[in-house]
Amino acid sequence: MIPTSKTEGQNVLGQTPSSPTQHQNRMCSDSSGDTNLSAAFTNTTYNSASPCLPGSWTATNDVEQSMTLRKGLCRYPKAIMWSVLFSLTLIMEGYSTILVPNLYSLGPFRRQFGTLQHNGDYEISAIWQSALVNGALAGQIVGLFAAGWLAEKIGYRRTLMTGLAAITAFITITFFATSKPMLLVGQCLLGAPWGVFQTISTVYAGDVLPVQLRGYLTTYVNACWVIGQLIASVVLRTMLSISSQWAYRIPFGLQWAFPIPIFAVVLLAPESPWWLVRQDRFKEAKTSLRRLRRQDEDESIADFDAGLEETLRYIKQTNDSEKEAQSGTRYIDCFRGVDRRRTEITCMCWIIQTLCGSTFMGFSTYFYEQAGLGARHAFTLSLAQFALGLLGVLASWLLLSYLGRRTIYLSGQILTFLCVLLIGILACIPHSHPSTSSTTTNVPRSTGGRVAVGESRTGGPGPIPWAIAALLLVFTAVYDATIGPLCYTLVSEIPSTRLRSKTIVLARNCYNISGIITNLITPRMLNPTAWAWGAKAGFFWAGTSVVGIVWSYCRLPETKERSFAEIDILFRNKTKARKFKGTRIVGATQRREEGGTSKANEA
Template identity: 35%
Template sequence: MHETDEKAERQTSVYSAQVKVSDFKADAMEAEKSEHDMTVLQAVKAYPMAAFWAFVMSSMIIMESYDVFLANNFLALTVFNEHFGTLQADGSYNIPPSWTSALSCSGQLGALIGVFLAGPLTSRIGYRWATIFGLMLLNAFIFVFYFAESLGVIFAAQILEGIPWGIFIANAPAYCSEIVPIQLRAPCTQMLQMFWAIGSIIVGAVTYSYQSRNDDLAYRLPIALQWMFPTPLAILMFFAPESPWWLVRKGKFEQAAKAVQRLGRKSAVNQNETVAMMRRTIELETSEKSPSYIEMFKATDLRRTLIVAGVYASQNLTGNLIANQAVYFFTQAGIGQQLAFALGLITSALQMIFVMLSWILTTYFGRRDIYLWGSLANFILLIALGIAGSVGVNHASNLAQASLGLIVSVLFTLGPAPASWVIIGETSSIRLRPLTTGFGRAVYYIVEIPCIFLAQYMLNPDGVNLRGQCGYVWGATALVCLVVAWWGLPEMKNRSYREIDILFKRRVPARKWKKTEVGLSEDE
């Protein structure tokens, strides 16, 4: 009876806003130790619904992936070029480089608006409602794209669609990393890259199926198929639990406990201890001020912001643009339209397989090593691509460029790309997470937009027509990213958010994180 009363008293203590950390520290330590002691399989068994809801949230990325690849695939589509392009001397039609670049980056311009909207919106109303709001916006904006009759309207439609994409991409890695235990953070955040590949597979299959049509349905039907995503996902998100970390930040401790209960099995998870762990971590970051963008650039949060922004930015500089423009790259490398679309579909399928392999690598071997070795491999392959593009224009050279372009696109999803999502989800402080992930993604788009213009100019026949020689350019930028990551990227494998906070506050150099110990009882 006494034991029951003591347990009830501790539960009341956890839910009271007035109590100090010392009153529930023992429960917090027990929950953190429990997460550390779990294997990956035990974590899946203890938190099956957390893995499911991370799966649902990650699937939001399908919509951005679908449309990004759709816009780039349209540039290689004969009917689309005939409808919107200009007549060339040889009788073919081509969309000028200025418009190909504009269309390739229009969605990113909208997403840039969306990510800045996502941080304050999510901080105020939570991940669930911010995501549902974005899905309803997307349903409306698809109409503009479908009925567009000019490149200008398509450009505007893509900007509008990009706004909800920004909300999804800012929220997804943060939500996924917050609802799962330590051992599942890598595979659950890496599902984002898997769904990116799935989106490209769907659009590849759709455009490949319709590319032989001679009417405008060749591109309008793939646009219309976007409507199959938002409403079902909105219904699922309505029933999803809110992030318990967000609820604890808002002082809604009992609701947080209910969310934890929905995410894990009652027999394996003690929701009161888990809430205590969250409260303990958040107390380390307590401030009387509301979270703000200015705070991200102060003290140790500046370092965390730079890591998130740097990892996001480098995705555009280590092979990602070739992956996103695979079909267009293949056509400009001298491959026929039908084979180019088939290779694009093969590339996307291989990317999905390699992302699943990356779950094993990052879960058991960490984030830093996988990121660095993957970036090094990309650098070598990009230089090889440049060499293949420099030996002259012939059938063998074309095949070599197409093969290396495919390999770069696929290997990017084994190392740097999936590791990036884990790093992004883990690095920022809990208090500033919605703002930091949103800002980091904004940096991604700010870097990507000029890179898209550069990439299109390098590949377009009316530009400099570098073909495979663009590998030299991206190889140089990949080398810079590799050096910066070696110097500044810490290893956060098997670290709780409390330990990550403490290591940043101690200003431990990135290369020493693996060997630095943080005691279970330490609060700094």
């Protein structure tokens, strides 16, 4: 990122630091107290021959500490704007990925792709439900690895534009699909550009935005997904009155509204200055820096330009250092030494998103229907669900200011565990089920075996289905205020500097693989032609939630208000996860304060 982390020696965008020599001397002083961390960095990305950290690291640290959030917002509005515009791809992806799972409850879609059941209803088999969702996930795995290679070869902008061009073509397949195999091919192909969008937008934002906005930026990624899902829910809700094939073709076709304007935005956007420096294109890198920062009112043009030159020098210096450190590193290095623990934590942070039962949200419309609500109520509740999710993300920004990452993440898991457990308990209480009620058997088959859009003639669902629906709404609000957005913050802070990109790719693909597994079993749990658990599936997710809670309590460290340098030291000293918060780093010494006593250990 342009304003640097404390371990990367980057300069804040456009800022000229004070004398590096003064900072170098300060860092080398034996009596420097809390700032003397040199003993803990024998194997960092810096020159191991030097016993001291580079002066640029300390200069950047001073500038970062003096810059407030408000100043960062005022100084980098253009960088924020480009980051937000790049993130439109994630809104598009959130819209697209939620379509097929929620179309399972739409009558025209089921009549086209489902099979007729003995009660006159149409159902898509659990096997095909899983295949259609998992085909997209398989494509995402390919897209993730391809994005990492393409981005380094042709740049972030061109990689993103390639993905946008590809998705424009692939939408055609799903729009004109008339059979399940054709729809599956479209889903698999669409998954590849979705994988590209998952990485490029976030990496680009990390390059152009200041560290002060890191927590807000990473949680904003989750907000983009929720916004896209909310838009999809609104569209699907309006399709309920359409009985023809256009009820599902229109939502597919609306995907074309995204790529062209986003393509134009990306075409005009500045390339990442970090990528340009890696390609030795320094003049273009300086131009990008100028387009990403606003000149202060009391800053002369000469000072502004000098600051850009200084930033460019520091980017090159950091790039040269990282290039040397990256030499010889491979994906296998993520599983060696201290990095093995960091990889485990990063991967589990994402896997927990599936262990907690979040697939209920992905199949929410279908879940509501199988829990005993009609299609109209199901789509309306899904709309409310994603609106609550967006409010949850906004609430997470407030929580980040007052609570630690570990506290928020663990508390969220406990609350979602209670929600899915109560859902399972309520499902055991006998209640009427409109979708399987005998009153629907006399409905003409042309309507898909349902009265109008899924309502029962008996007066609608009873209190139990509504209670189950309310619990899923609570689950969504809690998830999107805690587990959902905090995951992105944690995975950006836990990995080591030199293996960060590799670790995140591995972790995201672990999430996709776990998603494939859960998407194989969830339709079987809910589908009346398979296991037919319905809302009783809450018991299963309560069990997997316990696994996540126990792991988080034992293994998830607290990284709030920790610099990357401090996190490195804590991991190298094998500090227990529960001790991260209370461990003080003073020079080359760790002081663990327990019960009023402190124990010093050499860092």
